[in-house]
Ligand SMILES: Nc1ncnc2c1ncn2[C@@H]1O[C@H](COP(=O)(O)OP(=O)(O)O)[C@@H](O)[C@H]1O
């Protein structure tokens with residue numbers, strides 16, 4: 085498949101107490117068009133920083149990031165980020181929230197687009213509701229609809245389901261796969277949930293502790309829909325988990 089996103093030799097450091105804090109070190113990652121890449125790693129290893137650099141919200145200290153071969157130097161409509169909190173505007177209805185990013189288009193077209201994406205995420209009946217009237221899972225669906233309405237080429241998801249209960253989370257994971265099916269959107273997602281990574285990812289990127297480097301990239305060669313209870317699924321979760329266990333706990337056997 086064609087390459088969509090390329091992260092090449094990206095390092096990032098921040099000034100810190102007179103010195104510098106190295107957060108990312110020489111990250112190389114190529115993401116194919118329509119691929120779902122999921123990043124896992126310890127808290128503080130630089131996952132959000134990497135997404136922010138791809139989003140153009142921050143600039144790498146060295147290295148480059150390109151989208152379809154064009155360097156990313158600022159935020160743009162071709163990339164949208166989804167966060168753990170939905171960040172909907174509380175004084176607007178759900179449909180107005182979703183249509184909000186479509187300023188400049190005629191009102192009828194904005195509403196039609198917003199309805200299309202609310203329908204895609206199963207929220208058609210709630211377009212007149214306000215964010216406070218929705219559950220956490222529904223709000224996150226609305227946030228996904230809002231992100232998709234601007235038709236981004238790359239969706240950047242930073243622990244989007246981290247605050248949801250496990251059953252809601254499973255529904256939303258299927259929603260993500262449905263979005264990929266319908267819209268062919270390329271996705272880079274950060275999670276601390278290894279099951280989620282194995283369920284969703286075409287490839288899983290395992291990052292080391294800060295300064296974050298790529299320890300391993302694991303292609304998940306399981307068909308879809310994936311069976312969370314299957315032995316093959318468990319093989320992948322163990323394989324990823326092994327990166328995070330202390331030596332004495334590394335008792336899982338697997339064959340590469
Ligand atoms: N703008 C910033 N200025 C200074 N330090 C930062 C900034 N953003 C992130 N950091 C630091 O970089 C490290 C990695 O942060 P982050 O990317 O949020 O980690 P993760 O998402 O993997 O938990 C943390 O130590 C954090 O404090």
Ligand SMILES: [Mg+2]
Nearest residue numbers: 131132133242
């Ligand atoms: Mg983070």
